[in-house]
Amino acid sequence: MKPKISIYDFTDCEGCQVKLIELKEKLLILEKRIDIVNWRLGQENNKPGPFDISLIEGTPITQYEIDLLKKLRKESKILIGLGSCATLGGIPGIIDKSQRKKWYKKIYGDDYKPRGIDALPLSVYVKVDFLIHGCPIDENELVRIMEDLLAGKEPKHRNYSVCFECKQANNECRLLNGKPCLGPIIQGGCNAICISGGSPCYGCFGFREEPEKKNLIKVLEKITDKKEIERYFSMFLNKVKKE
16 A cells, blocks of 8 residues: 655745645656645645654644644654754744744734744654755655655765755855855755855755864854854754754
8 A cells, every 4th residue: 555645734935845846747756656645735635644654844833733743743653844944943933932922013013912832843842753954845855755765764864064065066165255154064955055046055954963063153253243153043043952
């Protein structure tokens, strides 16, 4: 029998699920080996669990979403975080819980009654079997992970940094040119898309194994001030568990 797959989303922009649709022919080939039984964005007829694999995009910021996440964990043999909101807290995680009340009032006014608690990674609430990072994800990385799972193999993260992919793309090193970048401490898999487009790496693929954070900060301190360094680390990495 084909593995039963569910795809859920919490608070997010749904960009990672759009990447699934962009797979086109690859998705059709993949669908021959799996049975997607629950996917709100991609189909109308959805079935309840249990599931063999659940892919979850987004960060749970309401009690309903937290409860649903825990329910999905119980119903899923394998649970995978899909994209930076699920794996790191993402863009919603930039604002700390203590600051939410102030910004709710500033943006929505005094009468707004918020439901949001805090934007945290899925792993804060449940055990997550694997994290597919990215904002949005790289669709080929998703295919690689799914093929490993279907072959009965335990997926592995890339064992190199974004810098390796920068060299493959013939990008000039931002750090050598006196521009901030987190590439040396971030795991590869994104094909250095941001740097290739003229932007720095903010770390949406998460830390690589044994990242030399202190050494990179020393380099960054020679390039810019501490406030700017904090801004770089707060984009995606401020909800990562402290080491």
